[in-house]
Amino acid sequence: YTQPLTFGSEITPKYTVPNSDGSLLDYYEVEIKPVDVQIYPNLSKTKLVGYNGEVPGPTFRMRQGREAVVRFINKGTLANSVHLHGSYSRAPFDGWADDTTDPGQYKDYYYPNRQNARTLWYHDHAIDHTAKNAYFGQAGFYILSDAQEDSLGLPSENFDLPLALAAKRYNSDGSLWDPEANGETTSVFGDVIHVNGVPWPYHKVEPRKYRLRFLNTGISRSYQLYFESSAAAGKQIPFTVFASDAGLTLNPVQTNDLYISDAERWEVIFDFSAYAGKNVTLRNSRKVAADEDYNSTDQVMRFIVGDKVSDPSRGDNLPNGLPQTLRNVPFPPAHAPTEYNFKFEHSNGKWEVNGITWSAGIDQRILAKPERGAVQKWTLANSAGGWSHPIHIHLVDLQITSRSGGRGALMPYEKVALKDVMWLDVNEQIDVVARYAPWDGVYMFHCHNLIHEDHEMLAAFNVTALAD
Ligand code: C2O
Ligand code: CU
Numbered sequence: 001y002t003q004p005l006t007f008g009s010e011i012t013p014k015y016t017v018p019n020s021d022g023s024l025l026d027y028y029e030v031e032i033k034p035v036d037v038q039i040y041p042n043l044s045k046t047k048l049v050g051y052n053g054e055v056p057g058p059t060f061r062m063r064q065g066r067e068a069v070v071r072f073i074n075k076g077t078l079a080n081s082v083h084l085h086g087s088y089s090r091a092p093f094d095g096w097a098d099d100t101t102d103p104g105q106y107k108d109y110y111y112p113n114r115q116n117a118r119t120l121w122y123h124d125h126a127i128d129h130t131a132k133n134a135y136f137g138q139a140g141f142y143i144l145s146d147a148q149e150d151s152l153g154l155p156s157e158n159f160d161l162p163l164a165l166a167a168k169r170y171n172s173d174g175s176l177w178d179p180e181a182n183g184e185t186t187s188v189f190g191d192v193i194h195v196n197g198v199p200w201p202y203h204k205v206e207p208r209k210y211r212l213r214f215l216n217t218g219i220s221r222s223y224q225l226y227f228e229s230s231a232a233a234g235k236q237i238p239f240t241v242f243a244s245d246a247g248l249t250l251n252p253v254q255t256n257d258l259y260i261s262d263a264e265r266w267e268v269i270f271d272f273s274a275y276a277g278k279n280v281t282l283r284n285s286r287k288v289a290a291d292e293d294y295n296s297t298d299q300v301m302r303f304i305v306g307d308k309v310s311d312p313s314r315g316d317n318l319p320n321g322l323p324q325t326l327r328n329v330p331f332p333p334a335h336a337p338t339e340y341n342f343k344f345e346h347s348n349g350k351w352e353v354n355g356i357t358w359s360a361g362i363d364q365r366i367l368a369k370p371e372r373g374a375v376q377k378w379t380l381a382n383s384a385g386g387w388s389h390p391i392h393i394h395l396v397d398l399q400i401t402s403r404s405g406g407r408g409a410l411m412p413y414e415k416v417a418l419k420d421v422m423w424l425d426v427n428e429q430i431d432v433v434a435r436y437a438p439w440d441g442v443y444m445f446h447c448h449n450l451i452h453e454d455h456e457m458l459a460a461f462n463v464t465a466l467a468d
Pocket of ligand 1: 083085263392394444446448
């Protein structure tokens with residue numbers, strides 16, 4: 001814990017134009033380009049490729065109801081495709097894996113920003129190179145706010161911390177170990193834990209409540225996070241989970257630890273007031289699959305808690321805590337029969353969904369055809385033996401209605417949440433229900449262990465138009 005935590009810069013629009021109805025649209029430009037970053041003080045700089053040459057990419061702060069167009073200009077060396085993860089983007093702007101932009105080209109993406117407040121992120125999604133591109137830096141926060149969330153008076157500004165976790169692996173000269181060049185086909189768990197691009201950072205905080213937005217941008221490693229202080233070893237310190245991939249949960253949920261797999265977002269309120277003048281360390285108790293784990297992957301970052309609150313008159317310290325109901329979450333209606341069963345498995349050296357890989361072709365890879373507006377239950381089963389799979393279904397917010405095998409039950413915070421990534425741990429089976437809306441179109445679903453995704457645990461579903 002020798003380097004300070006840093007945060008992505010905040011991007012501002014190049015210009016704003018009025019729509020015909022008087023609403024406004026912001027236009028942004030982002031260049032995807034190589035950058036050398038001094039990650040280790042004693043080693044040479046690490047060659048990365050980032051959005052605007054920043055790793056993680058610049059943070060977008062968006063408001064519900066304000067549309068955006070972002071031009072992503074590829075000045076890197078590999079083709080890319082940009083996915084805004086958590087957005088119900090129209091299919092042409094959703095980062096379809098084969099819709100790649102070559103170096104020297106650009107693509108304009110339209111984002112409606114009409115969903116409720118949530119922590120989204122944008123990252124690469126190019127066919128065969130998603131893992132490499134995301135791992136070398138193409139990932140950033142995209143934070144959407146709305147009036148409902150404002151009304152809760154959550155900790156804001158310096159007390160609202162976006163925290164992007166990523167585990168990576170380095171060569172002894174400071175360069176990143178490259179999963180593609182090394183032909184990696186299973187996972188890169190990584191032995192160096194980064195938060196916002198900094199290995200095992202520290203951050204100075206005040207003895208008050210903070211909003212921590214956890215996002216796992218890593219390509220394979222999952223975590224079970226907990227907080228520890230010298231006065232409280234082990235998982236003794238409670239904190240409050242209040243938001244998920246899809247924004248505010250129904251109720252706040254108190255817990256002492258938190259599972260977070262690749263691409264998941266969980267937001268918590270942590271109260272540092274009992275730790276004035278002490279350290280609070282964020283730790284990880286999750287081991288990788290069946291393998292022996294590396295040293296120090298049980299450490300994430302350290303909060304150094306100051307003696308006093310700088311501005312006691314600030315209204316965002318949640319003096320009365322959170323209300324018991326945070327929002328009226330639009331859970332899909334309970335729905336009995338399973339419409340589709342999907343098995344995530346490993347065979348013939350490939351990661352498959354129901355025996356299909358992406359290269360099976362456009363007709364074979366479309367595995368579901370929900371009619372637009374239909375509420376469907378899909379059953380997802382992990383049959384790959386020994387591996388966990390965080391499954392991401394594009395376009396929709398889903399409710400996990402059951403989990404069997406593996407951990408055997410839903411986590412208490414999962415029960416009150418809508419999700420777009422569902423952690424399917426070893427030997428688990430889960431049911432997920434969603435309303436397949438609001439648009440028609442062909443969308444992807446896949447494992448968000450990006451090595452699995454590139455090797456081709458990636459399939460599609462077609463939301464079909466209603467008959468006239
Ligand atoms: Cu976060 Cu299909 O991706
Ligand atoms: Cu997987």
